[in-house]
Amino acid sequence: MAFFEGNKMTAGYGSGPDIINSCSINADKGEIVAILGPNGAGKSTAMKAMLGLLNLKSGSVLMDGKNISSLSPQDRVKAGISFVPQTRNVFADLTVRENLEVGAFLRSDDINKVIEEIYELFPILNEKRSQKVGQLSGGQRQQVALGRALMIRPSVLMLDEPTAGVSPIVMDELFDHIIKVKETNVAIIMVEQNAKQALSISDRGYVLVTGENKFEGSGNELLNDPEVRRSFLGA
Amino acid sequence: MDFINAILVLLNYTIIPALTYGSQLALGAIFVTLIYGILRFANFATGDMMSFGTMFAVLLTYYFQSLGINLGIFPTALITIPFATFMMILYMLSIDKFVFEYYRIKKSPPVQLAMVSVGVMFVTQAIIRIIIGPADRTFLDGQKFILKASEFKEMTGLNEGLTIKSTQAITIVITMIAVSIMFWFLNRTKTGTSMRAYSDNEDLALLSGIDPKRVVLITWIIAGILATIGGILYGLDKSYRPFVYFNNMLPIFAAAIVGGIGNPFGAFLGGYVIAFAEIFLTYAYKKFFTYILPEALEPNSMMQLLSTDYKFAVSFSILVIVLLFRPSGIFKGKTL
Numbered sequence: 001m002a003f004f005e006g007n008k009m010t011a012g013y014g015s016g017p018d019i020i021n022s023c024s025i026n027a028d029k030g031e032i033v034a035i036l037g038p039n040g041a042g043k044s045t046a047m048k049a050m051l052g053l054l055n056l057k058s059g060s061v062l063m064d065g066k067n068i069s070s071l072s073p074q075d076r077v078k079a080g081i082s083f084v085p086q087t088r089n090v091f092a093d094l095t096v097r098e099n100l101e102v103g104a105f106l107r108s109d110d111i112n113k114v115i116e117e118i119y120e121l122f123p124i125l126n127e128k129r130s131q132k133v134g135q136l137s138g139g140q141r142q143q144v145a146l147g148r149a150l151m152i153r154p155s156v157l158m159l160d161e162p163t164a165g166v167s168p169i170v171m172d173e174l175f176d177h178i179i180k181v182k183e184t185n186v187a188i189i190m191v192e193q194n195a196k197q198a199l200s201i202s203d204r205g206y207v208l209v210t211g212e213n214k215f216e217g218s219g220n221e222l223l224n225d226p227e228v229r230r231s232f233l234g235a
Numbered sequence: 236m237d238f239i240n241a242i243l244v245l246l247n248y249t250i251i252p253a254l255t256y257g258s259q260l261a262l263g264a265i266f267v268t269l270i271y272g273i274l275r276f277a278n279f280a281t282g283d284m285m286s287f288g289t290m291f292a293v294l295l296t297y298y299f300q301s302l303g304i305n306l307g308i309f310p311t312a313l314i315t316i317p318f319a320t321f322m323m324i325l326y327m328l329s330i331d332k333f334v335f336e337y338y339r340i341k342k343s344p345p346v347q348l349a350m351v352s353v354g355v356m357f358v359t360q361a362i363i364r365i366i367i368g369p370a371d372r373t374f375l376d377g378q379k380f381i382l383k384a385s386e387f388k389e390m391t392g393l394n395e396g397l398t399i400k401s402t403q404a405i406t407i408v409i410t411m412i413a414v415s416i417m418f419w420f421l422n423r424t425k426t427g428t429s430m431r432a433y434s435d436n437e438d439l440a441l442l443s444g445i446d447p448k449r450v451v452l453i454t455w456i457i458a459g460i461l462a463t464i465g466g467i468l469y470g471l472d473k474s475y476r477p478f479v480y481f482n483n484m485l486p487i488f489a490a491a492i493v494g495g496i497g498n499p500f501g502a503f504l505g506g507y508v509i510a511f512a513e514i515f516l517t518y519a520y521k522k523f524f525t526y527i528l529p530e531a532l533e534p535n536s537m538m539q540l541l542s543t544d545y546k547f548a549v550s551f552s553i554l555v556i557v558l559l560f561r562p563s564g565i566f567k568g569k570t571l
Contacts, residue, residue, distance in 0.1 A: 077444045085442070091435040094428070101425070102432040106444040148443070 001065065002026035004050075004081075004156045004187050009059035011049045018057065019045040020211040027187040027204075029155060032178065034198040034219070035191045036232060037208035043191040044086070046208065047158050050189070051083050052076050063156070078106055082154035086161040089145035092134035096125050099133055099144050103151030111151070118147040121180055139170035146177060150186075157181065159190035163197075175201045195232055199223050207232060236393070241526035243395040247384075253514040254507070255403040255472060258410035261506025262465025263483065264490035265417070265499050266458045272434040272497035273454040274335065276348030280356040281462070281487060286480035287359050288323035288463030289470045290367050295319060296374040308378040310405070312471055316464060324459040330355055331455055339451075356481075363477045372475045375402060402472040413464050414503055417457060421499065426453060434497065482547070486513065489550040493557050495564025504566060509550050517543045 005026040012018040020042040027033040035043045048054050050061050052073040060069045068076060077083075091099050100118055104111040119126035122143040128136060133144050142162060149157060162178065163171040171194065179201055182188050192198035199205050199219040207215040207228060215228050222228050263285060270278045278284075295315035305311045334355060338348050381404050384396025421427040426449075433440040433450045441447065466480065473479075490509045494501025519539035528534070541549065557564065 073442065074444055074446075077442060083442055085439065088436055089439060091432045091439065093435045094432060098428050098432075101428055102440070102443050102445070105425070105429055148439075152444075 002028045003064060004028075004189070005062040006046065006050045007060050007062065009046065009049050009061070010057045011045065011054050011059075012057070013045075013054060018211065020049060020208075022059065023208065023211060023213055024059075025050065025189065025206055025213075027156065027189050029187045030182060030185045031203045032182050032188045032190065032201060034195075034202040034205040035189065035208060036195045036198065036205055036222075037214070038232070040210075041208040042211035043208055044160055045211070047083075047160060047189065047191055051081065051158060077152065080152065080155040081158065082149035082152055082156070083158045084145045084149045084160065084162065086164055090133045090141050090148065093132060095130050095132055096136075096144055096147075097129040099148050100125075100151055103148035106152060114151055114153065118150060121150070122147055122177065137170075138166045139173060142166060142170075142174055143177065146181065150181065154186060156187045156189070159188065161191055161193060163192065163194055171197065196223070237526045240393055240395045241523050243393065243397055244523045244526065247395070247398055249511075249514050249518050251399065251403055253510045255406045256514065257507035257510030258406050259465050259469040259472070259506075260483070260486050260490050260510055261414070261503045262410060262461045262468070263487035264494065264502035264506045265414070266462040266465070267487060267491040268494065268496055268499050268502040269454055269458045269461075271491070272499075273430060273450060274339070274348070276345045276352065277488070279349060279352045279484070280330075280359055282480040282482070282484040283356050283359040283363065284323070284327065285462045285466030285469070285483075286363055286477050287326060287466075288319050288459070289466035289475055289480070290363055290477065291319035291322045292316065292463070292467045293372055293374045293470065293475050294367065296376075300376065306377060308401075310375050310377045310401070310471055312374055312467055313405070316467060319467065320460050320463040323463045324456050327455045327459050328452070331451070360478070360481070367477060369477055374475060375471050377401065400472075402468070406468040406472060409464060409468060413461060417461065418500070420457070430454065485547050485554075486510075486550040489554040489557075492554055493565055495566045498564065498566055501564055501566030505564075508565070509553060512553055513546050513549045516549050517541050517546055 007024050008022045009024070010018050010021055023042065023046050025033070025035065025046055035046060037043050045054070049056055052071055056069055060067055062068065063079060063081070068079060071079065091102060094102065097115070100115050101111065104114060107114070124140055125143060125147055128140065133141060136144065146162070159178070163174055166174065175197065178188060178190070190198065199222055202219040204218050205216065205222045206213055207222065215222060215225065217225070263281060266285075267278060267281050270276070292312050292315040295318055296312045299305065299311050299314060304314070306313055334351060335348065338351055378401055380398065381401050382397055382399040384398045387396040387398070388394075421431060429440070429445045430450055430453065432443070433445055433447065469480075469483070486509045490505035491502045492505070493508050494503065494505030517539065519537040521534055521536070521538045524534045524538055
């Protein structure tokens, strides 16, 4: 039994067709789990279902053994699930520090300590703390986005394509940061297009096809699985 | 000497009135911009909401006067500000509850909300007509002038006098205080930051646990305070004519758009930009030029670019020019 589990989730948008079908994803603390698959496989939908952004038609989401399927996204944030969307994931008109403060909106204790921790994790944010995020580079913005999500000290962190639209060098840097976050005992689930790189830092991975689990296994297993390689890794 | 006299003419007839009028516009423009930034629609009921708040100040001033309560040299209306503001906020919150909330939850497009606000405008006008009627009322009491022209002339021996009406001084001082408190609140408090965050990126604000209902509530409260103060100051300065506020919406919207809609600081400065433009372009400079030019060149016309009747045309032109060439506003807008 894992710390954070989505069991046999079936969901779709509004009254439309089901995008994910009996899809199961789980993650333990201190583990990076990658969700991979071709376009339209339902990767982001699976993540949104686990966040409560769409309603499950069947299946359940469990955290620490408790069923949280009926909680609203806001309540799941309170329960310690943080999410970094793929786009518009920072407050561009606020300064770096204000972004972090808003991230800690639900905390009533002294947030200065947490902010210091985030600065330690992402030193560039300390340097740019009073700059507006809209003026930062793409990679720096992604660090702000990660930092904002970490302000509640989440036990689960969900990342929707964290490396979309950043250069390969920045991508490596971001992955390093994600590994650092994982070492603080957070369960990380990420949806990724850059499958090879994502698997190389992931402990486990799921490959979804048409909304169903097709393959799963450790990062290396999937990287070396001939069928996965042929169909998804292009090698 | 003539030079000082010329400056005094300008101060008296353009700069001081423009600063006063600009402050009144600025308060209205911040109201428009806050509602636009947070609730995401252009509120066409702005003018009449300001009038609604002022109506309570007028009625309460009469009431306090009948009780013999006054502030000595200051206008009695100043004591009524908290009460009038309270009534105004109550009115706005009930309008929000019964009208705007429905469209907000339905996620109606901004144009639809703007049209709904036109409806609110008509209803507000009707309520004002029922309660106080359309007549022109003066509710200014206390000392009228801080500095009279005759006193100034006596003191300095200059030809031109400097007049400072108490309403002008009160308007400028109260606006500065109110606006400073508002900016402090928006920029330095947790609630203020959450409002700016909500205005910037609504979805991410929700994901960060910000409660949209609270943000909306606080926006109406702040907007209500500023609009009531702006309305009362305008009424004190000019006299309270309930439906003149409707006309003031043009310069108020122009100010908000010049400043970049959604940007409160821009709206604040925009108020002064519009006021100075209106007054500078419609002032008759004859006297001014008589002082600074040698006698031979003395103008024989009024030296007035536009008749004061065209005051609103000035704001309208600025509005159109800004929308054509700098649609995001001179001070860049979109968010708080």
